[in-house]
Amino acid sequence: MTDFLEQAGQLSTIASAKDFLREQMEITEPIARALDLADTLHSGQFRKSGNPYIVHPIAVAAITASFSADETMVIAALLHDVVEDTDYPIEDIYKQFGKDVTHIVEGLTKIVTIRDENLAASDTEERLNSSALSFRKMLIASIEDVRVLIIKLCDRLHNMLTLDALPPSKQQRISEETLVVYAPIAHRLGISRIKNDLEDLSFKYIYPNEYRKIDAYISANDQSLHISLNVFIAKVKKILHKAGYHWEDFEVIGRVKHYYSIYLKMQRKGVGIDEVLDLLAIRIIVKAPLECYEALGAIHLEFTPLISRFKDYIALPKENGYQTIHTTLFDEEGIVEAQIRTREMHQLAEYGVAAHWKYKGGLEHVNLEWLKGLNYQNESVEEFYELAKSDLFSEEISVFTPEGDYFTLPKDSVALDFAYAVHSEIGETATGALVNKEKASLLTILNNGDIVKVITDGRPRMHCSWENTVKTSKAKSGIRAQCRKRLREVDETTSYNILATLFGKSSLFVREAVEAYQGDATIAKAAGHLDALKEKIHKISRSENIKVVRFWELLKRGYKKPQIKEKEHFSFFTNKQIEGIEFDHCCHPKVGDDIVAFYKHNKAIIHHKLCMNAYGKIMAGEPMLFVQWRSSNMPQYRLIVSLPNRKGELAKLLMKLSAMKLNVIGIEFGISSSESAEYCHIEVESEAEGKRDIENEIGKKFKLIDIVALDDAYNH
Numbered sequence: 001m002t003d004f005l006e007q008a009g010q011l012s013t014i015a016s017a018k019d020f021l022r023e024q025m026e027i028t029e030p031i032a033r034a035l036d037l038a039d040t041l042h043s044g045q046f047r048k049s050g051n052p053y054i055v056h057p058i059a060v061a062a063i064t065a066s067f068s069a070d071e072t073m074v075i076a077a078l079l080h081d082v083v084e085d086t087d088y089p090i091e092d093i094y095k096q097f098g099k100d101v102t103h104i105v106e107g108l109t110k111i112v113t114i115r116d117e118n119l120a121a122s123d124t125e126e127r128l129n130s131s132a133l134s135f136r137k138m139l140i141a142s143i144e145d146v147r148v149l150i151i152k153l154c155d156r157l158h159n160m161l162t163l164d165a166l167p168p169s170k171q172q173r174i175s176e177e178t179l180v181v182y183a184p185i186a187h188r189l190g191i192s193r194i195k196n197d198l199e200d201l202s203f204k205y206i207y208p209n210e211y212r213k214i215d216a217y218i219s220a221n222d223q224s225l226h227i228s229l230n231v232f233i234a235k236v237k238k239i240l241h242k243a244g245y246h247w248e249d250f251e252v253i254g255r256v257k258h259y260y261s262i263y264l265k266m267q268r269k270g271v272g273i274d275e276v277l278d279l280l281a282i283r284i285i286v287k288a289p290l291e292c293y294e295a296l297g298a299i300h301l302e303f304t305p306l307i308s309r310f311k312d313y314i315a316l317p318k319e320n321g322y323q324t325i326h327t328t329l330f331d332e333e334g335i336v337e338a339q340i341r342t343r344e345m346h347q348l349a350e351y352g353v354a355a356h357w358k359y360k361g362g363l364e365h366v367n368l369e370w371l372k373g374l375n376y377q378n379e380s381v382e383e384f385y386e387l388a389k390s391d392l393f394s395e396e397i398s399v400f401t402p403e404g405d406y407f408t409l410p411k412d413s414v415a416l417d418f419a420y421a422v423h424s425e426i427g428e429t430a431t432g433a434l435v436n437k438e439k440a441s442l443l444t445i446l447n448n449g450d451i452v453k454v455i456t457d458g459r460p461r462m463h464c465s466w467e468n469t470v471k472t473s474k475a476k477s478g479i480r481a482q483c484r485k486r487l488r489e490v491d492e493t494t495s496y497n498i499l500a501t502l503f504g505k506s507s508l509f510v511r512e513a514v515e516a517y518q519g520d521a522t523i524a525k526a527a528g529h530l531d532a533l534k535e536k537i538h539k540i541s542r543s544e545n546i547k548v549v550r551f552w553e554l555l556k557r558g559y560k561k562p563q564i565k566e567k568e569h570f571s572f573f574t575n576k577q578i579e580g581i582e583f584d585h586c587c588h589p590k591v592g593d594d595i596v597a598f599y600k601h602n603k604a605i606i607h608h609k610l611c612m613n614a615y616g617k618i619m620a621g622e623p624m625l626f627v628q629w630r631s632s633n634m635p636q637y638r639l640i641v642s643l644p645n646r647k648g649e650l651a652k653l654l655m656k657l658s659a660m661k662l663n664v665i666g667i668e669f670g671i672s673s674s675e676s677a678e679y680c681h682i683e684v685e686s687e688a689e690g691k692r693d694i695e696n697e698i699g700k701k702f703k704l705i706d707i708v709a710l711d712d713a714y715n716h
Contacts, residue, residue: 004066005197008059009161012051014039017058025065025074030097034075037096041086049165056158057081063154067191067354070147076104077151083109107148108155149185150354153194156182160201175205190320190352199260207263214259217273229254229280232336236282236299243298250295251285257337278328281337285346289314292325292340299338303329309337314345316398319408322349397448409446413471416442416463419454420475427478429456443469462486462610483610487594490609490618491524494596497624498527499536501599502562502575507621526626527596530564530573533626537562566630569665570604572597573626578604587611591665591683597627636665636685637694640705643680650680653702660697662686679705 011017018035021027027035038057045053061077068074075097082088083105090109094102160178163171179202186195204211218225233252240250257279265276284295292314309328317323325340341349395411399418407421415435419442420427433440434453443466446452464483467476493507496514500507514523514536525532560575568581569591579602587608589595594609598617604625607614618624643649657664666683686694691709698704 002197005157005161008063008158011055011059012049014052014054014058017055017062021058021062021065024062025069028071031071031074031078034078034097034101037088038078038082041082041088045085047162047165049162053081053085056162059158060151060155063157064151067154067194067351068147068150072100073104073147073151075101076108076147077154079105080108080151080155103145104147104151107145108151146189146353149189150191153182153186153189153191153198157194157197157201160198163201163205171205175202178202179206186352188320189354190322190348191350191354192352193350196258196260200258203260203263210263211259214262214273218256218259218279225256225279228334229256229282232280232331233282235302235331236284236338239298239302240284240295243294245286245291245295249287250291252282253285254280254282257281278335278337280334281339283346284338284340285343286340287342289342292342295340296325296327299329300327303331305329306335314341316406318396320352324349397446399446400449400451402451402453410471413446414442414469415440415444415446415452415454416466417470417472417475418446418452419456420470420472420478422454424474424478426454426456427475428460428482429458430454431457431461442466462612464610486610486615488524490596490615491527493618493621494624495523495526495533495536497618497621498533498626500621501623501625502537528594528628530626530628533573562626567604569630570597570606571628571630572604574599576625577602578625580604581606583607584611584613586613591629595627595629597625599623599625635691635709636683637691638706638708639680639682639684639694639698640707641680641682641698642703642705653680653682656698656701657682657684660686660694662694 007020011020021035025031035058039054042052042054042057047053047056057078057080060080061074064070064077065074079093079097079101082093083090090102090106093105156178159174163174166174178198183195183198183202186192186198233254236252237247237250240252241247262273262276262279265278266273269276284292284299286292286295306328309326311326314323314325323341323345326337327340328335328337396408397411397413398406399409399413400406401422407418409417409421415433416427416430419430419433430442432455433442433444434455435444435446436451442463460482462483463479464486467479467483470476470479496507496511499514500510503510522532523536526536527533562573562575565572565574565578567578570581572578576599581604583589583606589606589608596607596609596614596618598605598607598614600623604627606627607617641653643653654664662684663686664682664684666681668681684694691707695704695707
C-alpha cells in the first residue's frame with residue numbers, strides 16, 4: 001500500500017485531514033467555503049472509530065483531488081454526505097455552489113451509502129437486495145455524469161481504509177461487495193490505481209489467512225526481490241540506451257505484483273507462492289507509440305519472450321481505453337512481466353477516465369458505452385445486479401469480424417454473445433456462425449483472436465434455454481426479453497384458443513367477445529391460471545353489454561360446463577371428451593416445463609410452450625385445452641447412477657425401477673465419466689418407498705452415486 005493511502009487511512013483529527021487535503025490541492029475560495037460548510041453541518045457527528053465524521057468527507061475529497069485535481073469534484077466530495085446526514089437542503093447547495101456541484105451531490109445522495117446499522121448479514125437475501133438496489137442507483141446516477149462514479153469509488157476506497165472500526169461480519173460483507181462490484185467498475189473506468197487498492201484491501205478481509213501468508217512471504221523476501229528487480233531494471237536501461245534511446249527519453253520503473261493478483265495466479269495454477277515464477281513486473285515508458293515497438297524489439301532480442309503471454313493493447317486497445325504492450329521475459333533473475341507504453345498511455349492506465357480532469361484531456365480515449373449498456377431498466381434489481389456483475393467481473397477476449405472490426409467479450413463467451421455484441425437484431429435472428437471460416441454452432445466457445453461471421457435468416461429465433469450459457473449481459477437480457485415477449489404472445493393467443501374450444505366457436509369470435517366486455521389486458525393469465533380462466537368465463541356470462549350478451553347467447557348454445565379432468569400426469573379443465581394423450585415428435589417437455597395442449601380427434605396433444613411447431617399452431621387458432629401438470633403429493637427423488645457403457649444397461653435399470661413401483665418423471669443419460677462408464681440422472685416419484693429404502697434396494701445391483709430428495713433440493 002502506498003504512503004499516500006496509509007496516511008489517508010490513519011487520519012483521525014480535523015486538522016490533520018485539512019492538512020492532508022492541502023497537500024493534494026490548492027484550497028480555492030469555493031473549496032474553503034465547502035470545507036467550512038461541511039465542517040459546520042457535520043459538527044457533533046462521529047464515525048464508529050470515534051473520529052469526527054467530517055474527517056471522512058475531507059479524506060474522500062483529498063483522494064478525489066489526487067485523482068482528478070478538479071475543483072468541482074473536490075467540492076462535491078466534501079459535501080457528498082451533507083444532504084443524506086443533515087437537514088441542509090439540496091436547493092441551498094445550488095444557491096451556494098451552482099448547478100454542476102448540485103448535480104453531482106444529488107447523484108451521490110441517491111446512492112445508498114455504507115451505514116453500519118443498515119448492513120445486512122453477508123449470507124442473507126436481504127444483503128443481495130440491498131447491494132443490488134444500491135448498485136443500480138449508483139450506475140444510473142453515473143450515466144448522466146461519470147464524475148459521480150469517480151467520487152463514489154474514492155468514497156469506497158476511504159471506507160475500506162478505515163474498515164478496522166467495524167465488526168468482522170460487516171468487514172466481510174463490505175469487502176465482498178467491493179471486490180465483486182466496485183473494483184471491476186474501477187477497472188472498466190480504467191482507474192487501475194483504485195482497482196488494485198480496492199482488490200488488495202478486500203482480499204485482506206475476505207481471505208485473511210491467505211493474505212497473511214503472501215504478506216509474510218513478500219516481507220521475508222523483500223530484500224532479495226528488490227535486488228533482483230533493480231538488477232533487471234539496470235539491464236533493461238542499458239539495452240534501451242544501447243538501442244539508441246537517450247537516458248532522458250525513457251523511464252523504467254518496477255514493482256512487486258499486487259497481493260490479490262498473486263493470489264489469483266496461485267489459485268489458477270494450483271501452486272504455493274514460492275512456486276509463482278513472475279512476482280516481479282516492470283514498466284517501460286517512452287515518448288511515442290512507435291518507440292513502444294522499437295523498445296519491444298530491443299528487449300526481445302536480449303531476453304527470451306514467453307510468446308503465449310504476449311498481448312498488444314496498443315493496436316487493439318481494451319474497451320476502457322487501456323493501451324500497453326504486455327510481454328513476459330525469461331532472465332537469470334527469474335521471469336519478469338514487462339509493460340511498454342507512452343507517458344499519455346501511462347496516465348490513462350493509472351487514472352482512466354479521471355485523467356480527463358487531472359491532465360485536462362484524455363476522456364476521448366475512454367469508452368463509456370458499457371456504462372449505458374448496464375442500464376437494464378426492465379429487470380428486477382436482483383437480475384440487474386447479476387447481469388451487471390457478469391459484464392464487470394470477468395476476464396476479456398477480443399474477437400474480430402471478417403472486416404477487421406473487433407469486440408471485447410468476457411472470457412468463455414460463445415458465438416451468440418458475439419452476435420448480440422454486433423447488434424441486438426443480429427443476436428435475435430442468428431442461426432449459426434463461421435468461426436475462423438469453419439461452420440460452428442451459436443454455442444461455440446470463442447477464443448481470443450477468433451474471426452467470427454454470424455449467419456442470420458431475418459427471422460427471430462427462440463433461444464430461451466441458452467440464457468445461462470451465454471456470458472454477456474446484452475445476450476442474457478436480449479434472450480430474456482425476447483422470450484418474455486413470446487410467452488406473453490403465446491399466453492394471450494392460447495387463452496383465446498382455449499375459450500374458443502370450450503364454446504365451440506372460432507378464436508376470432510371469442511376475441512371480439514372478450515374485447516367488447518373489458519378489453520384483453522388480463523386475458524393472458526387465463527392460459528396458465530385456472531382461477532383466471534373461470535373468472536373470464538364468468539364475467540363474459542354476467543356482462544350487461546348488449547353486444548356481449550348477444551355473443552353469450554350464441555356461445556352457450558350447446559355449451560357444457562367444463563370440469564377438471566385428471567389423466568396420467570396432467571390436469572385438464574374442459575368440457576370435451578379426452579380419449580388419450582400424445583406427445584408430438586418435435587418437443588419433449590419434462591415434468592415442470594411450461595406446456596400447452598391441442599385438441600385433435602378427441603386427444604390431447606402436448607407440446608412445450610415455446611416449441612416452434614406449437615407456436616405456428618397457436619397462431620393459426622387450432623383448438624386448445626387448458627392443461628397443467630397434475631399436482632403430486634408423492635415424494636420425488638433424483639438418482640445419479642453410474643452405469644457400464646454397455647448395451648442394455650439402461651433398460652436393466654428402468655426394469656428395476658419399475659419393479660420397485662417407482663414412476664420415472666425425467667431422465668438424462670450420456671454424461672461420460674470415462675470410456676467405460678456413464679452417469680445417468682433419473683428423477684422418480686414413489687408412493688411407498690422412502691429415500692433409505694430406495695438407496696438400499698438400488699445399491700444391491702447398481703452403483704448409486706447420489707440420491708437427492710427434490711423437496712429438499714428445490715423448496716429450500
